Structure formats: C-alpha cells, structure tokens
Amino acid sequence: MAMLCMDFPRELGLTGRLNARYEQRTPLGEPRYTGSKPEIKKFMRTILVIGADRGIGEALCVELQARGDAVVAACLKDSPALRALGVEVVSGVDVTSASAIAALASRLAGRRLDVLIHVAGVVFEAKLGHFDYDAITTEYAVNALGPLRVTEALLGSLGEGSKIAIITSRVGSLGENMSGGLYGYRMSKAAANMGAICLAHDLKPRGIAVMALHPGSVRTEMTRGLTNAAVGPLIEPIDAARGLLARIDELNLDATGSFRHANGAVLPW
Secondary structure, eight states: EEEOOOOOOOOOOOOOHHHHHHHHOOOOSSSOOSSSSSOOOOSSOOEESSSSSSHHHHHHHHHHTTTTTTEEEESSSSOOHHHHOOEEEEEETTTTOOHHHHHHHHTTOOOOOOEEEOOOOOEEOOTTOOOOHHHHHIIIIIIIIIHHHHHHHHGGOOTTTTTEEEEOOOGGGGGOOOSSOEEEEEEEEHHHHHHHOOOOOOHHGGGGGGEEEEOOOBBSEEEEEEEEOHHHOBBBBHHHHHHHHHHHHOOOGGTEEEEEEEEEEEEEO
C-alpha cells in the first residue's frame, strides 16, 4: 500500500526562484515586484489557506502574496519559504485536532476573513482485499471533516461577502467514477463535496458563498507514488493555483454550492 500524508519533508527551496519568476512576469515598463515585496493593492483582502506547507497550498499563498493580498498560511508543520516571502505563517495546524483549530480561531479572533481556502488533504492507495481501515478513517478525518471543523470554528471571522473554497476532487464525483479504486479517497472527497453543498445552503443567508473545486491532477508530494492510472497526466502546483484563484475570484452567491474544475468547467456530482 502506498501511503502519502500531509507531513512529508520539504524539498522546495523556493524563495530565490519565486522572486525571479515574478520579476520575469512583470510587463516591460510597469513597476516590478517580487514574491517578497509584492505590489500593494488599494484594497487588500485577508485570505486564509489551510494546508499551506507545500504543493497547491504553498503555490496559492505565493500567488496571493504576489498580487497584494494579506495571506495567512496555516501549516501542519512550517514553511520557511513562505515566511521569507513575508507571508504570515501559522504552524501546528492539524485539521483533525479540535485543540489546534481552536488555537487557530483564537489567533484570528477579531480579524475578518475575506476568503477561506481548504487545501489540506491525504490519500492512501490500496486495492480491494488489502484495505487499511484506519487509513480510510484518516482520509475521512482530514478530507471530509477537516473543512467542516475549520469552517465551524472560524464562523466568527466570516461575514457578508466572504468566500469559502473547498479543494476537493473530481474523483469524489459519483457521476464520473468509471474506474473504481482509491476507495477511501473517493469516498472522503464525495463527503467533502456534500459538506460544501450543506455549507452553501446554511451560509447563503449570511451572504457567504461556498464552492467545491477540483484543481486538476497536480504534481505534489501527495500524488507521488500513486499509479499513473489513478492520477493521469500531472500539472504543476503553480498552474493549478492560478486556475483555482480565477474560480475563487469569480465566486459569488449566484454560484454558491457549485462544483467546478480549476479550468472553469462545471463538474457533475
């Protein structure tokens, strides 16, 4: 059984490369900016990314910081690379721990969150006849209950106009399951999708929009070791992050409760 969790050792030394990347993206003649000194917007939003240690979560923080948002990166361990870019990093955020999430909520008390993005996830690959039910329980605890636990704890920081994005997966779609496999991951992501719909209904009267998002198949520590049949062709985290942010920027109450691909396609439940 291949096991991939949220707390793999970091392999990315990003700071120098990211600064160079953002300078290269700056159009000729416009003010240049780097990942560590982003161009400041007139109206800065506060965005919390849950599961920002690496991969998609880290890439989201990099993009958000570069465009001038105030980013809070909630990490299971830590992220020196994000700290070097000036991102506010909160370490020790385990989405399965009530005390860890209570501590996060206490730290953020009195601060408005404009966007809450749930990224933290875990996957275990095991075939029928070789299941590890403790592993499947962990998938549920992280992938399905994690977003619910965090959102409930942070309701006091969310208000009219806030947005919640739950990064799930199209493998949690009942209508698109044509191959089987990845039982625990599929089932936990289907549960996360249902949680997103329920939150959308409950929070719409408060003016809070919720969306479930599929990032695509992304080259991360979590997908390393999975079979090609399980994940398909892979894209880079930074490309997934840009697509996800485009969808989050578009999100409003008219679209609340929807399930979208990072490329904009509407996905079946």
